[in-house]
Amino acid sequence: MGRGALLLGVAYAGLVFLGVLGLWAIEGTPGTPATPGTPGTPDGGEWDVPSALLFIVTLLTTVGYGSVTPLSAAGKAFCAAYAAVGVPATMFLLAATARRLAGPLAQRPRGYLQARWGYSRRGAARAHLLGLLAVALVVLVLLPATAFYLLEATWSYLDAVYFCVISLCTVGFGDLVPARQARQPLRQLYQVAVAAYLLLGVTGVLLLAQTFRHVAELHGVPGAVPAPDGDADGEEGAGLLEGTREGAKAAGGGGALP
Numbered sequence: 001m002g003r004g005a006l007l008l009g010v011a012y013a014g015l016v017f018l019g020v021l022g023l024w025a026i027e028g029t030p031g032t033p034a035t036p037g038t039p040g041t042p043d044g045g046e047w048d049v050p051s052a053l054l055f056i057v058t059l060l061t062t063v064g065y066g067s068v069t070p071l072s073a074a075g076k077a078f079c080a081a082y083a084a085v086g087v088p089a090t091m092f093l094l095a096a097t098a099r100r101l102a103g104p105l106a107q108r109p110r111g112y113l114q115a116r117w118g119y120s121r122r123g124a125a126r127a128h129l130l131g132l133l134a135v136a137l138v139v140l141v142l143l144p145a146t147a148f149y150l151l152e153a154t155w156s157y158l159d160a161v162y163f164c165v166i167s168l169c170t171v172g173f174g175d176l177v178p179a180r181q182a183r184q185p186l187r188q189l190y191q192v193a194v195a196a197y198l199l200l201g202v203t204g205v206l207l208l209a210q211t212f213r214h215v216a217e218l219h220g221v222p223g224a225v226p227a228p229d230g231d232a233d234g235e236e237g238a239g240l241l242e243g244t245r246e247g248a249k250a251a252g253g254g255g256a257l258p
Contacts, residue, residue, distance in 0.1 A: 005100070012093050019056040019082050024049055026075045050188040054179070057195040059083055060090040061202050063167055066174035094199070098206040105132070106211055125215045132211055140201050141165060148178060151190060168201040 028047025055068050059079065070076050106128065113124040145160035152160070155176065163176045179191045 008093065008096075012089065015086055015089060016053070016056060016060070019059075019086060020049060020052045022078055022082070023047070023056060023070065023075065024052040026078055027052075027070050027072060048188065050191040054191040054195045056082075056086075057198050058172065060086045061094075061198050062087060062170045063172035063198060064174075065172050065177045067177045067180070094203045095206055097203050098210055101203070101207055102210060105207065106214070122215075122218050125218050129211050129215050132208060136204055136208055140168060140204050144197060144201075151184075152178060153181065164201075167198060168205050170202065 024047055051068070058064055058068075059082070070079050109131070110121075110124045110128045113119040113127055114121065119127060141161060141164045145157060145164050148160035148163060149155055149157045155163070159176055163178070166173055166176075178194050179187050181187075184190065
């Protein structure tokens, strides 16, 4: 990881930390349940640091379940201003991370299929896309759904799969929201884990989107956006996290677009 990537990660962590503390300070007091006339959430829950963290992550990733929202005027104003800065920053960071992951998770597997198994460029791209879809289905949907099914007493396994897909697609209907049961074991740790899952999962979806784009380019699909400078592998975008394109080339071009 380059210095630019590290600084960007630290800056983003600071942005999240600022949002959590700001919302927590405005909307509630630690350990104080919501009662009529006091700060709380629409579903009668309480604001604590893990709850604020999960809310901030759903705000930044535009999932927005809707069951937890700020009720005070100050909280609403804070969220509006924070979202105006935080949402674009989050989309940039997650897209840049997906580009960095494209080297080891996209370019190298495609190159291996061509060199080792004699696939054509298009064939390797199609095979890689199918393999990546299968891995994403297991890692981002089926395994997390199993965990949600075990932790949420009222959810069926289909409910859990539905929740994972709807959340990672940033639809977030809000009909199913995790960690809302009263006296749920390790509830605060559970909320932090869900926040991490959303950030990692949306990054994975962006990587899939980049892979779809690459396959579309190779097959000449109308409307597919060509890679910069006509480079089918999009190496121009490699330096987003490193700060410069030259830094990415020095590292072996591992952050190129699929």
